Amino acid sequence: MSHTAFATTTRGLRRDSPPMLLFEKAKRIGIWNPSDIDFTQDRIDWPLFTDEERDAVLRLTASFAAGEEAVTLDLLPLMQAINQSNMPEESVYLTSFLWEEAKHADFFDRFLTEIAHEDRDLDRFHLTCYKSLFYDALPSAMNALVTDRSPRAIVRAATTYNLVIEGIIAETGYHAYFLALDEKNLMPGTRAAITKIKQDEARHIAFGIYLLSRFISKDAALWDVVQETMNDLLTLTMGMIHEMFTQYETPPFGQDESVFQNFAMGQFTKRLERLDRARSMSLAAIDELTRTVIEEDDA
Numbered sequence: 121m122s123h124t125a126f127a128t129t130t131r132g133l134r135r136d137s138p139p140m141l142l143f144e145k146a147k148r149i150g151i152w153n154p155s156d157i158d159f160t161q162d163r164i165d166w167p168l169f170t171d172e173e174r175d176a177v178l179r180l181t182a183s184f185a186a187g188e189e190a191v192t193l194d195l196l197p198l199m200q201a202i203n204q205s206n207m208p209e210e211s212v213y214l215t216s217f218l219w220e221e222a223k224h225a226d227f228f229d230r231f232l233t234e235i236a237h238e239d240r241d242l243d244r245f246h247l248t249c250y251k252s253l254f255y256d257a258l259p260s261a262m263n264a265l266v267t268d269r270s271p272r273a274i275v276r277a278a279t280t281y282n283l284v285i286e287g288i289i290a291e292t293g294y295h296a297y298f299l300a301l302d303e304k305n306l307m308p309g310t311r312a313a314i315t316k317i318k319q320d321e322a323r324h325i326a327f328g329i330y331l332l333s334r335f336i337s338k339d340a341a342l343w344d345v346v347q348e349t350m351n352d353l354l355t356l357t358m359g360m361i362h363e364m365f366t367q368y369e370t371p372p373f374g375q376d377e378s379v380f381q382n383f384a385m386g387q388f389t390k391r392l393e394r395l396d397r398a399r400s401m402s403l404a405a406i407d408e409l410t411r412t413v414i415e416e417d418d419a
């Protein structure tokens with residue numbers, strides 16, 4: 121496919137568009153270096169956990185490490201579909217998105233090498249529902265775009281990637297890290313990195329919701345694709361939380377499965393409600409709402 125024109129030499133990039141605002145923000149606060157995270161205290165804290173607590177933190181980290189690697193590997197078909205849909209601002213923003221996912225994988229890999237000192241037989245922590253989500257559902261929704269770049273396929277991919285994997289599963293995972301580590305003030309380096317990762321992810325999720333809202337605003341029938349995809353993946357998401365808890369007689373850190381099921385369900389409802397509103401919104405109103413969300417995330 122040839123290029124017929126370039127944005128920079130015709131109309132210019134729209135600096136006030138949500139993807140360019142996100143790109144500006146990524147250049148400002150997304151430039152942290154996982155290699156600079158200081159693990160001195162984390163190395164001292166690691167042996168203080170009970171065996172079960174260490175197992176739980178390792179399980180969570182093995183889930184995140186592979187999850188971040190998966191989103192790094194699987195984003196490219198969406199970038200390609202956007203590049204070929206004449207959305208230059210979105211294309212520019214997505215370059216920072218991909219780099220950030222690679223840095224997240226870099227951080228969790230560093231944790232496993234420098235803190236956990238484990239052998240790398242960590243796939244054992246990936247159970248049935250986790251595998252269905254990260255080994256199958258995510259790559260198949262994303263790789264479908266290699267041959268099908270229809271709005272339906274893009275909406276299915278972005279719903280899987282941005283709404284479910286990032287907006288529900290990753291958010292629930294951070295919640296677990298903070299509940300486990302915050303109360304006892306343990307592993308400050310890890311918590312600092314996760315705070316940075318969470319900021320990066322807030323931009324990714326804002327982008328995904330913006331992208332999906334625009335598609336839905338242009339064609340209300342795409343709302344059904346969002347709902348179907350979310351519902352298909354909800355059972356696996358809840359199953360993934362449940363299968364983790366079944367591994368322990370007494371949940372480590374006194375954590376309660378229902379807290380996580382409710383948190384995930386709350387995220388699910390929140391994301392769905394936001395997109396439901398997009399059905400009756402104009403593109404200008406979606407831009408405006410997204411700008412507000414980007415500014416609020418700054419606060």
Ligand SMILES: [Fe+2]
Pocket residue numbers: 188191220221224317321
């Ligand atoms: Fe990430």
Ligand SMILES: [Fe+2]
Pocket residue numbers: 191221286320321324
């Ligand atoms: Fe992300």
